[in-house]
Amino acid sequence: MEGFFQALAAGLLIGAVYGLMCVGLGLIFGVMRVINFAHGDFMMLGMYTAFYLFTAAGVQAVFGNTVGPFVAILLAGPVLAVFGYFVHRTLISHVSGTRTASLEGEGHYAQLILTLGIALILQNGGLIVFGSVLASIRTPLSSSAWELGPFFDMSVFLNKARSIDAVVSLVMMILLSLLITRTRIGKSLRAAADNPTAATYMGIDVDRAHRTAFALGCGITAIAGGLLATNYPFHPFVGLEYVIVMYAGVVLGGMGSIIGAFWGGMTIGLVQQMSTLILPTQLQNAAIFAVFLLIIFFRPQGFFGRMVERT
């Protein structure tokens, strides 16, 4: 029983961060319908950016060891957003958005291989610049825990760093949903996602909405990556491990639903942690994919998605 609650708590904490990570991708995917294979590598860059902001750019000196990492992580977001904006403008916009009408399969083939190419460049470029040694953003909080309870002779331990990660994720999530529901930018994003053609007729610059979504998505995922890095060491090829989790989360949540992506990520965090109760740890990831397949067979449109078919 104690194990169950411990796993549940761990799943909820990691799930919140996974949720934020998936939301970053969900934004891009939902608005642009582009499968971005390089998204995990954007997250990797976010991790290293936070790492170097903390250690080399003086954040550690100013804010100290406890608060510093989180400041650096939050700063990495805007940095990666600018980077994402630039990548979209120079590369991805050539094979997506309004330019793809004339391409076979609406440019999906080109988008896939282009982002695969970008992923290769980022991973191997990362190897050259950062080296292959494992890095991590450790805080004193990473190795201490709050004790909840004891209730009925049971205590649940919450890792302090992970708890703060989860809280930061939730706050980011709330801010993002406010941005999307309340502001003009959010409106144009939703319109572009819903029906790009109609949005264009309404005077919305769809290509600009795509750029915004891409930048925002990269920034959000970078922050999620930084948060993960407080507990998990990383390396230049770490993106490969996470990009699959991200897509699973986005599909589970329902494509086009930004809040859905969060719950998709949460589900994956929970499945991952809870599966350790009954399965050997090597099968943790196999369990994620098995559950993923099961859910989409029974609900192909995801938790929050909808089916649209026209003749």
Next chain:
Amino acid sequence: MLRMRSLLPPLLFTLAYAVVSLGVTNSYYQLILTLVPVWAVFGLSWNLLSGYTGLISFGHAAFFGIGAYATALGQIYFDISPWLLIPVAAMLGGIAGLLIGFPTFRLQGHYFALAMLAYPLAILYVFEWLGFQEVTLPIKRDAPIAYMQFADPRFYTLLGLAIMLATIVLTQMIERSRFGMALLAIKQNEAAAEAAGINTLAWKLRAITLSGAIAAAIGGFYAQVLLVVTPQSVFGMLVSAQALTVAMFGGVGTVWGPVIGSVILIPLAEILHAEAGARIPGIQGVIFGIAIVCVILMAPEGLFWKLRDLVRKRSAKATTDVPPEAAAANVTTLKPAARQRAAKGEVMLEVKNLSRSFGGLKAVQDVSFKLHKNEILGIIGPNGAGKTTLFNLLNGFLKPSQGEVLIDGRNMSGQRPHVICEAGIGRTFQVMRPFLRMSILDNVVVGAYVRARSDDEARKMAADAVVRVGLSAVADRVAGELSTKELRLMELARAIAGQPRILLLDETLAGLGHGEADEVVAVIQQLARDGMTIAIIEHTMQAMVRLVDSFLVLDHGAVITEGLPEVVTRDSRVIEAYLGKKWVGHAAN
């Protein structure tokens, strides 16, 4: 003759490749030369499913890995020769394809692509857990040939080439057959393919079974070449990505794409790895990535299509094209002659109390009508009246909530679209989605297979249909060069190529100018004279009044009135539905 001509390029290519590889003595280069056909075949297997149907698979490593592990473990535990194991691997791959395809084809588009991602990765972790982290094939010094362990690595290259040649020829055969046409039709518009009488699920399952078998066979061969198998090297995401990369780089949906991609990319990656990667680890990946990015920005659809477009452009300039007047003349010979109003003949189609609601919305309610032989029935009504929904109910896209659709007295309501098409109902769509790169004739052939028993017969029927709509002058041109009118006629040809008895036309005149609409109307009238029974949805009243024998008027999903054109157009309820109450009085005067 045609078959021989298409066999020649792959044969020549393979021969040239073999000659070059026989001259290479460096064992590292020999390995690269073996890997090129391996990844080409893997790319071809991916292309067979994803390139032709448009359903992108991110999980082809599942088949590759199954083949590799079957070949490795079969030798270790059962001491079976790989000559036998590779065909067994192919069988296992085919079975895996069927098992994966059956549930996964319920998903569409991106959902399908991403679901496919999950299979190899789930299997990967299971194999790691089972303890197959690194499986080394046993060395057989006593019987190397029987165990496919050649002292001279060039034999591997030749064997790989043989597999590649076989796969290319197989793909070419599929491309031109009913199989290939069905897959292309699915890629273009799965709903339309069903409506053209294609059992889409059955063809997709065949494609993934064959694709899985080829991928597994080449995976087995790969294990034999490297003699070591690890879960990451055969089930990993990079393996699935390899198939996508070679195929998309070279060009999707053509037999040459994966071959071109593999011939360029594999040596490039390997040589970069050996030359640059040794000095600065990682630089090979960066250069490789930049190369891919640059090529894709210049040729987003892959090298093959870019080259073909360039060649076409050049040859188009060189040869004088067929003057467009010739094409037009062919059509205008069919002058819109006054058609005898069809006498009420036998009932071809009877609709009884058909209803369908979506949630609370009653899109079609209690619609009943009869369609007589040789009749042209016009179905009109304001936007949202339920006209297209009615067609979708008639041809099986939607299952009615209530009511019956009787074709020749048999109730067909609720049947799958391809079954209804076989029963003799053809249809066209509001939204046209032709294959822009295929010729008119090839576009039309798709529709003929529902009746044709052989490929030749299908081509004959298609050619016939093209003549009937007056497009024979442009039959060999690619669809991308045609006008809207010609595309509409092409759609019509596709629908009649399957020789239906009843034709459902959904806004066939939409987007056409006055003169153009007249030409299309003439073609439709001729079809009716030749014995076709037609129901047509249309907005342009002028054309309709001249075309149809009787009208069925829908509003809010229900029949307001039906009858002869002269009567219906004066009916106040019809005017009200179209123009609103205040015009009823005006129109009466």
